Amino acid sequence: MDNSLWITLILCAVATLMMRMLPLIWMQRHLARRKAAQAVEDMPTWLSVFAPAMIAAMFGVSLIPSDPAALDSWVATAVGCIATVVVWFFTRSLGWPVFIGVLSYGVVFVLV
Amino acid sequence: MNTTNTIKTRNPFWAGTQEAIPLLGGYIPVAISFGLVSVQSGFSVLETVLISTLVYAGASQFLFVAMIAAGAPLWLVAIMTMLINARHLVYAPNIAIYLPPSKWWPWLMHGLTDQIFALAHTRMPHMAEESRLGWYTGAALLAWMSWIFGTALGAVAGEELTTRWPLLGEVMPFALPALFLVLLAPRFSSRLWTLTLIVTITLAFAFKLSGYPNAAIPMAAVCGAIVYHLMKGVLGQGSKHDG
Numbered sequence: 001m002d003n004s005l006w007i008t009l010i011l012c013a014v015a016t017l018m019m020r021m022l023p024l025i026w027m028q029r030h031l032a033r034r035k036a037a038q039a040v041e042d043m044p045t046w047l048s049v050f051a052p053a054m055i056a057a058m059f060g061v062s063l064i065p066s067d068p069a070a071l072d073s074w075v076a077t078a079v080g081c082i083a084t085v086v087v088w089f090f091t092r093s094l095g096w097p098v099f100i101g102v103l104s105y106g107v108v109f110v111l112v
Numbered sequence: 113m114n115t116t117n118t119i120k121t122r123n124p125f126w127a128g129t130q131e132a133i134p135l136l137g138g139y140i141p142v143a144i145s146f147g148l149v150s151v152q153s154g155f156s157v158l159e160t161v162l163i164s165t166l167v168y169a170g171a172s173q174f175l176f177v178a179m180i181a182a183g184a185p186l187w188l189v190a191i192m193t194m195l196i197n198a199r200h201l202v203y204a205p206n207i208a209i210y211l212p213p214s215k216w217w218p219w220l221m222h223g224l225t226d227q228i229f230a231l232a233h234t235r236m237p238h239m240a241e242e243s244r245l246g247w248y249t250g251a252a253l254l255a256w257m258s259w260i261f262g263t264a265l266g267a268v269a270g271e272e273l274t275t276r277w278p279l280l281g282e283v284m285p286f287a288l289p290a291l292f293l294v295l296l297a298p299r300f301s302s303r304l305w306t307l308t309l310i311v312t313i314t315l316a317f318a319f320k321l322s323g324y325p326n327a328a329i330p331m332a333a334v335c336g337a338i339v340y341h342l343m344k345g346v347l348g349q350g351s352k353h354d355g
Contacts, residue, residue, distance in 0.1 A: 001159055008186040012176060012193040013166035019197050020221040024204035024211075031208060046337060049308075051206040052299055053336035054199070055230045056309045057329040059292035060316025062138075066282070068321065077286070084290045088297050094235075098134040101290035106283040 147266020
C-alpha cells in the first residue's frame with residue numbers, strides 16, 4: 001500500500017474508534033452531571049428504547065440467508081429459530097439455545 | 113437468564129469469554145470471506161490483517177477494500193466507511209449506565225461491535241458491578257481475536273477452506289440470528305414491546321431484502337422507536353425491561 005492508502009486506513013480506523021468512544025464519554029459526563037445535581041441517573045428515554053430496537057433490527061437483517069432465492073435456507077432458518085426459542089424457553093440460558101439452533105439449522109439445511 | 117448469579121462466583125473475564133463463544137459462529141466465516149476478498153483485491157496478508165485489527169467493522173471493511181480495488185477516490189472511501197459505521201454512535205451511550213468507573217472503558221470501546229453491544233446490553237444489567245469490566249474485556253477480546261484470526265485464515269487459505277468445507281460457511285453464520293433471538297426473547301413480555309419488536313424485525317428484514325443492507329438497521333430501529341412512542345399511550349407502558 002502506498003502512503004495515501006495507509007493514511008486513509010488510519011483515518012477510517014480512528015474515525016470508527018471515535019464513533020464508538022466519544023458517545024461513551026458524552027454519556028458518562030451526562031450521567032455525572034445528573035448525579036451531581038442529585039437527579040436520578042438515567043439515560044434519555046429515546047435511547048433506552050432505541051437499544052432493543054437496534055438489536056431487533058440486527059436480528060431482522062441477519063435472518064436473510066446468503067442466497068435468498070434458495071427455499072432450503074428459508075426452511076432451515078425457520079426451523080433454527082423455532083428450535084432456538086424452544087430451547088431458550090426451557091433453559092433460559094445463552095449457549096444451549098444458540099448451539100441447538102445452529103445444529104437444527106444445519107441438519108435441515110443438509111436434509112432439505 | 114439463569115447465569116445471573118454464576119458470574120459473581122466465576123472469573124468474570126472467563127465468563128465473558130464463554131458467553132461470547134456463540135459469536136464465533138458468525139464472526140469466523142465472515143472474517144474468512146473478508147480475508148479472501150481482500151487478498152483477491154490486491155492487499156497483502158499483513159495489510160489485510162491490519163485492516164481487521166484497526167478498523168474492526170465488518171461491512172465497512174468489505175466496502176473499504178472493494179472501493180479501493182475499484183479505484184474510488186480515497187476521501188470517498190473514508191466518508192463511506194464512516195457513514196456505514198454511524199450506527200455505532202448509539203451503542204456506547206446505551207451501555208454507559210452499566211459501566212463502573214474505569215479509565216479503560218473508552219479504549220475498550222474499540223471492541224463494541226453490533227454483536228458485543230447486543231450481548232453487553234442484555235447481560236450487564238444482570239451481573240455484579242465489579243464483574244462488568246472483566247466480563248466485557250473477555251467477551252470483546254475473544255470476538256476481536258476471532259475476527260483477526262478468521263481474517264488471517266481467509267487471507268492465507270480462504271480459497272481452499274471454502275472449497276473443502278462449503279457447508280461450514282453456510283451453517284455457522286446462523287449463530288448470529290440465533291444469538292440475537294435469545295437476547296431479544298425476554299423482551300417479548302408486554303404487548304407494547306412485542307409490537308415494537310415485531311415491527312422493527314419486519315422492517316429490517318424488508319429493507320435488506322429490498323436492497324438496502326446498510327440502511328436497514330438504523331432505519332428499522334428508528335421506525336421501531338417511533339412505533340413504541342406512538343403506541344405507548346394506547347397499550348400502556350412496557351414491561352420491567354423498559355429503559
